[in-house]
Amino acid sequence: MDAALMARVLALRFVWRARDRWSAERIDAHRERAVAAARRHAVERSPFYRRLHAGLEDAPLAALPPVTKGQLMEHWDDAVTRRGLRLADVEAHLADLVEHDGDPGRPWRASPPLRGPWWAAATAGTTGRRGVFVWDRTEWAAVLASYARATDWAGVPVRPGQPIRVAVVSSRRPTHQSAAVGASLPTALIPTIRLDATAPLPETVSALNGFAPTLLVGYASVLRPLAREQLAGRLHISPRAIMSASEVLSPQTSQDAEAAWGVPPADVYAATETAGIGSTCSAGRRHLYEDLVIAEPVDADYRRVPPGTPGDRLLVTVPFARTLPLIRYEMSDRIAVDGRGCPCGRAFALLAAVEGRIEDVLALAVGETTVAIHPNVFHDALDGVPLNGWQVVQRGDGIDVLLEGLSPQTATDAVRARVESALAAAGAAGVGVRLVPVAALERTALGKVPLVRGLPRA
Known part of the structure; x- marks a missing residue:
């Protein structure tokens, strides 16, 4: 300086x-x-x-x-x-x-x-x-x-x-x-x-x-x-x-x-x-x-x-x-x-x-309607899980939940159930949830991790 x-x-x-x-x-x-x-x-x-x-x-x-x-x-x-x-x-x-x-x-x-x-x-x-x-x-x-x-x-x-x-x-x-x-x-x-x-x-x-x-x-x-x-x-x-x-x-x-x-x-x-x-x-x-x-x-x-x-x-x-x-x-x-x-x-x-x-709010299709899911829904479900970090990525047929550093003692079925239950309580029951253990979360060019990523905007 x-x-x-x-x-x-x-x-x-x-x-x-x-x-x-x-x-x-x-x-x-x-x-x-x-x-x-x-x-x-x-x-x-x-x-x-x-x-x-x-x-x-x-x-x-x-x-x-x-x-x-x-x-x-x-x-x-x-x-x-x-x-x-x-x-x-x-x-x-x-x-x-x-x-x-x-x-x-x-x-x-x-x-x-x-x-x-x-x-x-x-x-x-x-x-x-x-x-x-x-x-x-x-x-x-x-x-x-x-x-x-x-x-x-x-x-x-x-x-x-x-x-x-x-x-x-x-x-x-x-x-x-x-x-x-x-x-x-x-x-x-x-x-x-x-x-x-x-x-x-x-x-x-x-x-x-x-x-x-x-x-x-x-x-x-x-x-x-x-x-x-x-x-x-x-x-x-x-x-x-x-x-x-x-x-x-x-x-x-x-x-x-x-x-x-x-x-x-x-x-x-x-x-x-x-x-x-x-x-x-x-x-x-x-x-x-x-x-x-x-x-x-x-x-x-x-x-x-x-x-x-x-x-x-x-x-x-x-x-x-x-x-x-x-x-x-x-x-x-x-x-x-x-x-x-x-x-x-x-x-x-x-x-x-x-x-x-605002881009972190997901618009999920449930039947003939679209439900807005705030990122806090995923925080409530995933923040207590013992891992290094998580990331939700919306796909055309549901969402992927990326999990970094998930403890071997943690049952993935239990994690999926937590997410599905949280979605159901928010009005998005039945949305497909896939868990994806990863070595590292997806980061932007600046090294940030967008915790909840929606579909690309038109």
Whole structure:
């Protein structure tokens, strides 16, 4: 990390720590000012937003039209606020990183008249069209500081003279934001090892044993098998904190991790588009980063849902995103936002639920009707089964249940019965269920495990 970038990150963390003591009223006032400034900037400098928000300059945020990923990518060159910045150039930079296995933390230095360093990352495109996002130095410092807030709240603050050793088991694909964030960390203050979630488990165990991390960060689908390796005595690390990111953290995975390492994992909710959205506090409850991201859970008609109710989709506004503004940007996440009030003393709103992606809801044919099956149906049936991980894949004639690391003592007929019973209770009796023991679950290009995969969309 260059000195100027690190100075910005440290300054932001100092300012943001004071916000932990803000009242709800002060948080709301800050949000209003920040959103108003971001909207003015977007209308003044982005032709796309100028057209989209024409006549709505004084309208409340909830009255503005949502922006889909498809819209943003189609109009990317007009959406950015820096003239001369082109999607084709950023795509070429990302392609070069992949082709040459480049350093994802290395900023892209644009030619004049842009000048200065730029950081870029892309989504995997598993839920539709791939998204490409770009940040200047000021914005990238905010991205890094948002993840640093998660470590602070998890009780592992990073301070000069107190280095922590971080092991990140996620994606090493250089176009992924987690890879870029990990590569941007200062090695003197935060010695970091980045491991690929798709690597063989024994290889990951060996690397972690050799590194001895203070902080272990990984996908939820990685933490559970690692916890089982720790309990079996093959992995022997003693991290002070565990952080789960990028995938839904199930209660069973959380219990397994706490049994293995003596501490419950902190749940970090983040996205490539937004960086950190929320995380677990010292009281074990998840808070939204309301000062950094405005999150609006909405129904299928884009109406705000009541507190505590999961929305059908999520609209996010990111005030610090100035190069590529995100104002009511649509994500497929299903979350529920509750009220405020927590023993930790923070007034940030509580994140009651993160139910994954809308694509995870299966549409199963039962007779002449179609029944929607929420992924929680499978969590209830499978999370208690002793194994490394599971995955449900819909086929034309039913579903396959992939089981990794199933104990030889576990009867497969009993597992199938649990799934069939859960489906029947959800209104999908008679759907074909096939159990498939596998050496490894199917992962995306970024190393994630989509727990419930429906049929490809038309």
